[in-house]
Amino acid sequence: MGELLSVVDDEVAKLVASGVTEGEMAVAKGFIEGSLVLGLEDSGSRMARLGRSLMARDEIVTVDEQLARVHAVTADDVAAVAARVFGGPRALAVVGHVDDAVLT
Amino acid sequence: MPTAAPAPTEDIRETRLGNGIRIVTERMPEARSVSLGVWVGVGGRDEPAELAGASHFLEHLVFKGTSTRSARQIAEAVDAVGGEMNAFTNREHTAYYTRLPAAQADLGFAILGDVLTDPAFRPPEVEAERHVILEEILMNLDVPEDHVHTLLAEALFPGHPLGREVLGTRETVEAATRDEIADFFAHWYRPRNLVVVAAGHLDHDRVVDALGPTLGAQDGGERPVRERPADAVEPRAVLDDPTEQAHVAMGWRAVDHFDDDRYALMVANQVLGGGMSSRLFQQVREERGLCYSVYSWAST
Numbered sequence: 544m545g546e547l548l549s550v551v552d553d554e555v556a557k558l559v560a561s562g563v564t565e566g567e568m569a570v571a572k573g574f575i576e577g578s579l580v581l582g583l584e585d586s587g588s589r590m591a592r593l594g595r596s597l598m599a600r601d602e603i604v605t606v607d608e609q610l611a612r613v614h615a616v617t618a619d620d621v622a623a624v625a626a627r628v629f630g631g632p633r634a635l636a637v638v639g640h641v642d643d644a645v646l647t
Numbered sequence: 648m649p650t651a652a653p654a655p656t657e658d659i660r661e662t663r664l665g666n667g668i669r670i671v672t673e674r675m676p677e678a679r680s681v682s683l684g685v686w687v688g689v690g691g692r693d694e695p696a697e698l699a700g701a702s703h704f705l706e707h708l709v710f711k712g713t714s715t716r717s718a719r720q721i722a723e724a725v726d727a728v729g730g731e732m733n734a735f736t737n738r739e740h741t742a743y744y745t746r747l748p749a750a751q752a753d754l755g756f757a758i759l760g761d762v763l764t765d766p767a768f769r770p771p772e773v774e775a776e777r778h779v780i781l782e783e784i785l786m787n788l789d790v791p792e793d794h795v796h797t798l799l800a801e802a803l804f805p806g807h808p809l810g811r812e813v814l815g816t817r818e819t820v821e822a823a824t825r826d827e828i829a830d831f832f833a834h835w836y837r838p839r840n841l842v843v844v845a846a847g848h849l850d851h852d853r854v855v856d857a858l859g860p861t862l863g864a865q866d867g868g869e870r871p872v873r874e875r876p877a878d879a880v881e882p883r884a885v886l887d888d889p890t891e892q893a894h895v896a897m898g899w900r901a902v903d904h905f906d907d908d909r910y911a912l913m914v915a916n917q918v919l920g921g922g923m924s925s926r927l928f929q930q931v932r933e934e935r936g937l938c939y940s941v942y943s944w945a946s947t
Binding site for chain 1: 684795845846892
């Protein structure tokens, strides 16, 4: 458990300190854009996409616009949001029998 | 009279009825189905603490029948055309949806319109459903990978309704009365807090017309006023439980759903723990074999 926590903390710290590579950017954006498109072939997912956006922001966004917004993300944007989010305090939740001493 | 608003593309159209309800459709000429969703802008975070779980309890009760339809009639009508009808509740909204063959779409408009304007809340059905929901709560407690997320939400939003489990607790679900749930419905399920979305092989004007006698005939309503949670988080929430595996969730407060950084956050999440090529999967599972399952997710 101690090793797990420190590996995850290290990965988070690395993301904040060094950001992401161009290769990782390409895979991540390709995944998000591709799965968005693949998930939109039936009427239920089209309906849900519009409903979620209307509930959250009162906004209608076309699929093309959504794809363009993902596509426009730069490595600098990712580093900036990582610093913003992971700069805040961390909460840790555990279900299981764990030695208290390893939970930092 | 309905007024048409400009649509962003030729396939998506919007009408706002005079009573405030918004109707948005997306035409998919190649589809053979129609999906209809009625989205209500109320969820777990809008409940008073003593009525925690009311949105979800109500969501279950809506399908238990109206003054003219029984729960069984509703289920049979949908089954008889191979359709589906379901709902879900989360922290900020509740959605009811149906997917039907396009030729039977009017059936869906009629049933969803009816259950969302005239639910009966018959006392014996309320009691039966209360037991169903108590079982759902127990099921969540028995599944540690779900329960750990409940604990994480409480730790990330201590004392704030966003940190509460949408299902409510055993105590609040046992205590909620039929009239409290009916009042919750009467207050929040009104046109200005509703959005109707349909997609599929449809005609926008026909959808608007079909909803006129039910949802179009209601009035009033308001959006819930929401308070931003304080910044402080609870650093640890531990349930000492004799499970074979330990389940661990780490969380940080992220950005809200109006924030322009939300797309960058999606990418950051994908790199960190979004799939089998992600850093966490590779490091924690593939390199070190520390676990079976590891992932990250981001929600705004």
